[in-house]
Amino acid sequence: MxxxxxxxxxxxxxxxxxxxxxxxxxxxxxxxxxxxxxxxxxxxxxxxxxxxxxxxxxxxxxxxxxxxxxxxxxxxxxxxxxxxxxxxxxxxxxxxxxxxxxxxxxxxxxxxxxxxxxYPSGYGMTAVLGLDRARLAPLVAQVCSPQRPVYLANFNAPTQIVIAGSEAAMAEVSALAMAAGAQAAKPVAIHVPSHCPxxxxxxxxxxxxxxxxxxxxxxxxxxxxxxxxxxxxxxxxxxxxxxxxxxxxxxxxxxxxxxxxxxxxxxxxxxxxxxxxxxxxxxxxxxxxxxxxxxxxxxxxxxxxxxxxx
Incomplete structure (x- = not known):
């Protein structure tokens, strides 16, 4: 083994x-x-x-x-x-x-x-639980803009995905995800938008x-x-x-x-x-x-x- x-x-x-x-x-x-x-x-x-x-x-x-x-x-x-x-x-x-x-x-x-x-402030990461990539990706694309960037970042499990970006954009995606049936959307103790462009x-x-x-x-x-x-x-x-x-x-x-x-x-x-x-x-x-x-x-x-x- x-x-x-x-x-x-x-x-x-x-x-x-x-x-x-x-x-x-x-x-x-x-x-x-x-x-x-x-x-x-x-x-x-x-x-x-x-x-x-x-x-x-x-x-x-x-x-x-x-x-x-x-x-x-x-x-x-x-x-x-x-x-x-x-x-x-x-x-x-x-x-x-x-x-x-x-x-x-x-x-x-x-x-x-x-x-x-x-990114000294105003950015971070949020874990979204209960939605798979096919359901979460369109919500991220709907919110993401040069002024309010947000991206899919960590694919930890099929329905445990972390997003990264501005706090305002992540909050909007989190609200949309919860409305779409997510179990939770929790900010992670990371103060930078990792694993994205x-x-x-x-x-x-x-x-x-x-x-x-x-x-x-x-x-x-x-x-x-x-x-x-x-x-x-x-x-x-x-x-x-x-x-x-x-x-x-x-x-x-x-x-x-x-x-x-x-x-x-x-x-x-x-x-x-x-x-x-x-x-x-x-x-x-x-x-x-x-x-x-x-x-x-x-x-x-x-x-x-x-x-x-x-």
Whole structure:
């Protein structure tokens, strides 16, 4: 049974998320490296105030994902494949050995700065539940205009789609969606319009910065949630990382692909369990598991039992 580690994106962050990681030497080493590079104590990275910042939210999510993956590897739970949603793709790339954690921290800091500078206020993302793409897309097209932009952004599940754009446009789409039978339309804790053309310029600036980074071929299968396919060439992965902020997320398709390629033990890095809940309908023959606030020995024991069945 193949192990797939998934890494969540923005919206899952919470104060104290780094403190809640397992008390393990592998985790401590990652946190120490983050402190040294970012020049800030870990205890000050995931405070409520810091997590109002797109920059620090992304840095904390990267650090949390890499720490958990290295912790599992230190306990002989090694992934066969990785996949990350949005900023989670950077933790996936580090875990697969494509780029170093140090380089990822620097790139993610730049990524967050570019995104925040592009849209400092008045924009964001909203999750629409209960409508599929065929029903939601016309509502988005009806509202979208140069003055009130809004786009389909994340395809997390067939009837769980996130839109991105101006707050006014998203509110209008939300009202239309509810009138059309949606179950809910909830703003997400993301303060920039990710995964849509509004971030094209920022994405290309990050792509330029990627050119100077040393890359390696992935040691594990790397599934791109932007392309919903496996990438093996490190330069393609670098472009995927840089451009994913302006590219829709095809998470549901990516999980279907991973399942078709033999993944069955799906382990979600902290924080949260959003990706685990999305995986459950797909991996009905496997074992989706969220690491967040779960005892490390319980996680390791469960995974070792299932891995023994290979």
């Amino acid at each position: 193949q192990v797939l580690i998934t890494f969540p994106g923005q919206g899952t962050q919470r104060p104290g998320m780094l403190k809640d990681l397992p008390a393990d030497p592998a985790v401590a080493a990652v946190l120490a490296e983050a402190e040294a590079i970012l020049q800030l104590p870990v205890a000050e990275m995931d405070t409520p105030g810091r997590l109002q910042s797109t920059v620090w939210t992304q840095l904390c999510l990267l650090t949390s994902g890499v720490a958990m993956a290295r912790c599992l590897a230190a306990h002989d739970v090694r992934a066969d494949a990785v996949a990350g949603l949005s900023i989670g793709a950077y933790a996936a790339a580090v875990s697969a050995g494509v780029l170093t954690f140090a380089d990822a921290l620097r790139l993610v800091r730049l990524r967050g700065e570019l995104m925040a500078q592009a 509004l971030l094209d310029e920022a994405a290309h600036a990050l792509q330029e910065a990627m050119q100077s980074v040393t890359l390696s071929a992935p040691s594990q299968r790397y599934f791109s949630a932007s392309k919903a396919r496996e990438l093996r060439d490190p330069r393609q992965i670098a472009d995927d990382l840089a451009l994913n902020m302006a590219t829709p997320v095809r998470w549901h398709e990516t999980m279907l692909l991973a399942h078709a390629h033999g993944a069955s033990l799906v382990v979600e890095a902290p924080p949260g369990d959003v990706l685990t809940r999305l995986a459950q309908p797909i991996f009905v023959d496997g074992m989706p598991m969220a690491c967040d606030r779960t005892r490390l020995d319980s996680i390791v024991a469960a995974l070792r039992r299932r891995q023994a069945c290979r």
